[in-house]
Amino acid sequence: MGTVNRLRTLLLALPLLLAGCAVVSEEECQAGLWYERGIQDGARGRGQSLIYEIAQKCQEYGARVDSEEWLRGHEEGVEQFCTPKNGYYQGRRGNSYEGVCSGPTADLFMTEYRRGLADYRVEQEYRRLVDRRDYLERELYTVRAALAGANDEETIRTLRFHRNSLARELQLLDMQLHRYGVFGFDFFY
Template sequence: MFARLNVTLLIFAVVLSGCAVISEDECRSGLWYERGVQDGARGRSQSLVQDLAQECQSYEIYVDNEAWLRGHEEGVEQFCTPDNGYQQGRRGRSYEGVCTGPTADLFEENYQRGFAEYRIEQHYRKLLWRRDNLERELYSLHHALRHTDSDSQRRALYFQHSRLEWELRMLDLELHHYGLFGPHYFTPGLYPRGFFSSAFFYW
């Protein structure tokens, strides 16, 4: 019991430490230029230095803002590439608008392209999750229909079954637009209507 309690407390402490902007040890290290490079390369905005200063001040340690900003500028240059813009969007990460100059437009264009693909993939997964649940619900209804002798209950189950089948057909129509292999191999119009509900196809 005590072992479980200690593990729980350890996990709780890790979670709390993960919420902090910066740890006391990091504040005392004084590596502000290096920290700025790291934060800039992660796409964090310059306003972060205010949070760092406030956190370190609670330990009576002062942040070298100028060193952090110099490092941050270098880190942002690493961050603001077209390829990274696409990767950030593709992973669904937020963009804090740190890119400026001639690279900003290209970064944002690629970020928006990647983020659009991310949203499509998330929607596709949501559709598959819902379809899986519908199949389970329909299976349960089939089981209930086979084991009921009540006419009123049978009518209610048939009504619910019809509603779920209609939803499944509408969902299959939407999935149809993604083609056989999902959003990565989007081939509109390649598969016939109702293909995903046919007996020989299983998700």
Template sequence: MPVKLSVFLLILATAISGCAVISEADCRSGLWYERGLHDGARGRSQALVYDIAKECQSYEIYVDSEAWLRGHEEGVEQFCTAENGYAQGRQGRKYEGVCTGPTADIFLQNYQRGLADYRVAQQYRDLLWRRDNLERELYSLHRALRHSDSDNQRRALYFQHSRLEWELRMLDLELHRYGLFGPDYFTPGFYPRSFFSSGFFYW
């Protein structure tokens, strides 16, 4: 069986099996080099082979650890690149420290840069989520004010409305730091202050 086809089948089996270390069918397949290649290219540590061996032992199946380690070493070379380091960080994935030598510093530097961008994007999404909730709360308050006949209740609603509007203005200032199109297109000052509250920018 060609290596590329074997690796594809391993990826498919991993997706189907979910969080299991390895399935009985994979233990019986005997594709230890291909599995090591796949696990190395995913950035999994060498310690994984012990978990695989333990799982397969429960099915009375021997794991060719040497073949797995040969494949793993080759897979790690594919994993430890500057481009992949940034991609792993940008997706918020955990790094298991598999890179060694000069490539380790290059990978880690780009991984940290990607991770920083990931965290900024997370903060931006959290702000958008909070702003959406504030808009909903303000809309509910507008409806309550229109249907309220009690002066005490209206005063309480106006106070709550003022507090939410202030929080919304503060939130807009935070969003303003990310520019018009969010953290991936950071353009500070591209649009005027209070643009988000203008009534045009609703989502």
């Protein structure tokens, strides 16, 4: 993707990114749908301390928050969030957990969250190794091309040393990648 296209994409995404940073909009504060907002925030796994940020922001807009309604909705939303299936989903995506689950569901949620997070970390490591391997292959190709055009002994010796070093590191990476199986990380699914 060219620089112009990257800049265009960033400029188009900027309003969405900035909107995601706002705790609550003026329109939401004025609408006063606090129970519904509580359900949404709870279902996203947001902690109860969020209500203080919302109340502070709404106060700037001259609106009052019904924190009791928000908390009632939040409790319902948290029940939706704190399932074992969602625990795995959240961990698998590397999402942080704000500690909103309690009671027996918390243990089940956390077991699956940790399992998902472990899978996420394994995948990240696998991708890191694959990216490094791709880089080394490109570097090795460049060194081989330079070696083919080299004329003086010092340059040839240096390039051969670098080529051998890259080949050894590639060999080590291949052994590490072999741990993930012949099929790569997709094998885990």
